[in-house]
Amino acid sequence: MPRTQEFLRSLVESAVEGIIVIDSEGLVQSFNPAAERLFGYRADDILGRNVNMLMPSPDHEQHDRYLADYLATGHQKIIGIGREVTGRRKDGTTFPLHLSIGRMTIDGKPAFTGILHDLSRRKEIETALRKSEEHLRSIVESAVDGIIVIDEHGMIQEFNRSAERLFGYKLSEVIGRNVNMLMPSPDHERHDGYIHRYLATGQQSIIGIGREVTGRRKDGTTFPLHLSVGEMKTSEGRSFTGILHDLSDRVILEQRLAEQKALAKLGEMAAVVAHEVKNPIAGIRGALQVITSRMPEEQRDRAILLDIITRLDALNRIVQDMLMFAKPRALRHEPVSLDEVVKDTALLLERDSDMSAIQIGVTGTGHVSGDREMLRVVFQNILMNAAQAMEGEGRIEVVVTEEDDQCRVAIVDRGPGMPPDVQEKVFDAFFTTKHRGTGLGLPIARRVVEAHGGSIHIDASPAGGTIFTVVLPVAR
Numbered sequence: 001m002p003r004t005q006e007f008l009r010s011l012v013e014s015a016v017e018g019i020i021v022i023d024s025e026g027l028v029q030s031f032n033p034a035a036e037r038l039f040g041y042r043a044d045d046i047l048g049r050n051v052n053m054l055m056p057s058p059d060h061e062q063h064d065r066y067l068a069d070y071l072a073t074g075h076q077k078i079i080g081i082g083r084e085v086t087g088r089r090k091d092g093t094t095f096p097l098h099l100s101i102g103r104m105t106i107d108g109k110p111a112f113t114g115i116l117h118d119l120s121r122r123k124e125i126e127t128a129l130r131k132s133e134e135h136l137r138s139i140v141e142s143a144v145d146g147i148i149v150i151d152e153h154g155m156i157q158e159f160n161r162s163a164e165r166l167f168g169y170k171l172s173e174v175i176g177r178n179v180n181m182l183m184p185s186p187d188h189e190r191h192d193g194y195i196h197r198y199l200a201t202g203q204q205s206i207i208g209i210g211r212e213v214t215g216r217r218k219d220g221t222t223f224p225l226h227l228s229v230g231e232m233k234t235s236e237g238r239s240f241t242g243i244l245h246d247l248s249d250r251v252i253l254e255q256r257l258a259e260q261k262a263l264a265k266l267g268e269m270a271a272v273v274a275h276e277v278k279n280p281i282a283g284i285r286g287a288l289q290v291i292t293s294r295m296p297e298e299q300r301d302r303a304i305l306l307d308i309i310t311r312l313d314a315l316n317r318i319v320q321d322m323l324m325f326a327k328p329r330a331l332r333h334e335p336v337s338l339d340e341v342v343k344d345t346a347l348l349l350e351r352d353s354d355m356s357a358i359q360i361g362v363t364g365t366g367h368v369s370g371d372r373e374m375l376r377v378v379f380q381n382i383l384m385n386a387a388q389a390m391e392g393e394g395r396i397e398v399v400v401t402e403e404d405d406q407c408r409v410a411i412v413d414r415g416p417g418m419p420p421d422v423q424e425k426v427f428d429a430f431f432t433t434k435h436r437g438t439g440l441g442l443p444i445a446r447r448v449v450e451a452h453g454g455s456i457h458i459d460a461s462p463a464g465g466t467i468f469t470v471v472l473p474v475a476r
Contacts, residue, residue: 012030012032013032013033015032015034016034017034017115017116017117018032018034018035018037018038018039018114018115018116018117018118019032019034019035019113019114019115019116020032020035020051020054020113020114020116021111021112021113021114022051022111022112022114023106023109023110023111023112024067024071024109024110024111025050025067026050026051026052026063026064026067027048027049027050027051028046028047028048028049028050028051029047029106029111030047031043031046031047035116038087038089038095038097038116038118039054039087039088039089039090040089040090040091041090045090050063050064051063051114052064053088054087054088055085055086055087055088056086056087056088056094059085059086060088071110082098082099082100082101083098083099084096084097084098084099084119085097085098085099087116095118095119095120096118096119096120096122096123097116097117097118097119098116098117098119099114099115099116100114100115101113101114101115102115140158140160141160141161142161143160143162144162145162145243145244145245146160146162146163146165146166146167146242146243146244146245146246147159147160147162147163147241147242147243147244148160148163148179148182148241148242148244149239149240149241149242150179150239150240150242151237151238151239151240152195152199152237152238152239152240153178153195154178154179154180154191154192154195155176155177155178155179156174156175156176156177156178156179157175157239158241159171159174159175163244166215166217166223166225166244166246167182167215167216167217167218168217168218168219169182169218173218178191178192179191179242180192181216182215182216183213183214183215183216184214184215184216184222187213187214188216199238210226210227210228210229211226211227212224212225212226212227212247213225213226213227215244223246223247223248224246224247224248224250224251225244225245225246225247226244226245226247227242227243227244228242228243229241229242229243230243277315277319278316278319281312281315281316281319282316284312285309285312285313285316288305288308288309288312289309291305292305292306292309329374331370331371331374331451331452332370332371332372332373333369333370333371334369334370334371334372335367335369335475336367336368336369336370336371336372336375336475337365337366337367338365338366338367338368338375338400338407338409338472339362339364339365339366339400341372341375341376341379342362342379342383342398342400342409343362344376345376345379345380345383346360346362346383346396346398348380349380349383349384349387354392355387355392356392357392357393357394358387358390358392358393358394358395358396359394359395359396360383360395360396360398361395361396361397361398362398362400363397363398363399363400364399364400364401364402365400365402366400366401366402366407366408366409366472366474367402367407367474367475368407368452368472368473368474368475369473369475370452370472371448371452374448374451375448375452377444377445377448378444378445378448378449378470379409379411379470381441381442381444381445382411382442382445382468382470383396383398383411384441385441385442385468386411386413386415386466386468387413389413389415389416389418389465389466390413390414390415390465391415394413394414395414396411396412396413396414397411397412398410398411398412399412402474404474405473405474406471406472406473406474407471407472407473407474408469408470408471409469409470409471409472410467410468410469411467411468411469411470412461412465412466412467413461413465413466414461414463414464414465415464415465415466416464416465417460417461417464417465417466418458418460418466423458426442426458427442427443427446427456428443429443445470449470449472452472452473453472453473454470454471454472454473455470455471456468456469456470456471457469
């Protein structure tokens with residue numbers, strides 16, 4: 001027996017974990033060297049004293065009652081189970097511990113052995129990991145690009161704020177749902193098969209490479225994205241992180257560049273047309289005028305030749321429109337009275353035999369700096385469009401106002417009005433609702449106005465008809 005006791009004492013004394021034995025009154029009976037290191041007390045300082053001296057509040061005050069309750073009722077809360085507790089060192093500092101307690105009998109009386117493991121290092125690591133995780137999460141949440149994490153079944157685990165902005169979904173609406181909800185057909189139907197094939201074969205089509213894909217927003221609209229995917233392996237399985245960059249602006253820029261290239265080609269073609277067609281047209285028209293001037297007015301052939309001259313004039317205007325749209329000349333800048341430009345243009349229009357029943361009223365004044373001739377083209381095209389909408393009969397009102405740094409010209413017709421779908425396309429090159437015409441008049445008008453730093457837009461008139469509004473900077 002003495003040999004066994006010596007062995008047990010040696011075991012307790014050499015243990016890495018703190019070992020404390022207390023009696024039924026909570027008084028310390030044994031305090032090994034590891035416990036001395038944990039709490040900063042020497043065994044001589046603590047033997048025979050209440051173990052609650054090693055506990056901070058509220059355990060310090062409650063321990064004796066807990067022990068008495070257990071001895072009276074046998075109801076245990078920690079014996080044989082173990083739990084995390086807080087210890088208090090000699091210097092008053094506290095630290096985390098894992099405490100497991102066993103019951104034994106000494107000299108016929110109950111006693112309790114506590115084995116204590118210092119959790120300080122583990123807590124430090126957990127705190128560091130938590131801070132690291134919080135840091136990473138803050139980076140993810142503040143990222144400009146959308147970031148989505150899915151598990152190996154395609155279910156969404158993470159969805160950052162940029163992803164919310166991209167797709168129009170809130171985090172709570174997508175967590176736990178299949179990521180294919182963010183894809184239009186055919187990717188919507190194919191995505192699960194792609195994941196299963198990759199997990200089965202390891203053959204990857206996009207991971208680590210990236211490619212352009214199409215996303216589907218909550219409202220059903222689609223948009224272009226660049227998607228790069230990375231794979232992560234954790235104890236819980238595989239997951240995949242997708243970083244998504246919205247390419248909408250780039251696609252719009254590419255479309256504009258394509259339009260500019262098309263215009264450049266149109267300009268080249270228009271230059272050829274001007275050289276190969278315009279000059280011969282002028283020559284033919286001049287010759288026909290000479291011939292018709294020598295023919296009696298009542299001669300039938302003279303009327304035919306005059307009709308040919310009219311058609312040649314129309315063809316010449318088409319060539320001029322194409323030239324002006326494709327290769328507009330550099331703007332001159334001079335003081336311009338807009339109301340005078342509009343009145344001059346209106347007077348010419350009213351003198352047109354086809355527009356003799358049109359009246360144009362101009363009120364107000366406004367002054368800008370710009371190209372008088374090009375601005376005359378703008379209002380000529382708009383007034384002609386208004387007159388044709390009214391079938392060459394009725395009154396067009398033009399109101400010129402100048403306020404702060406803007407000069408505004410509102411042209412109101414009494415035509416049938418312009419449907420919304422036509423309003424959206426009316427400034428597109430070559431779009432027209434007329435039987436004749438190039439569809440370049442209004443696009444030319446907008447291009448000239450924007451070159452002056454202004455804007456042009458269309459509204460429906462409350463009294464019926466259409467309002468064209470041109471806004472230009474006031475002359476300084």
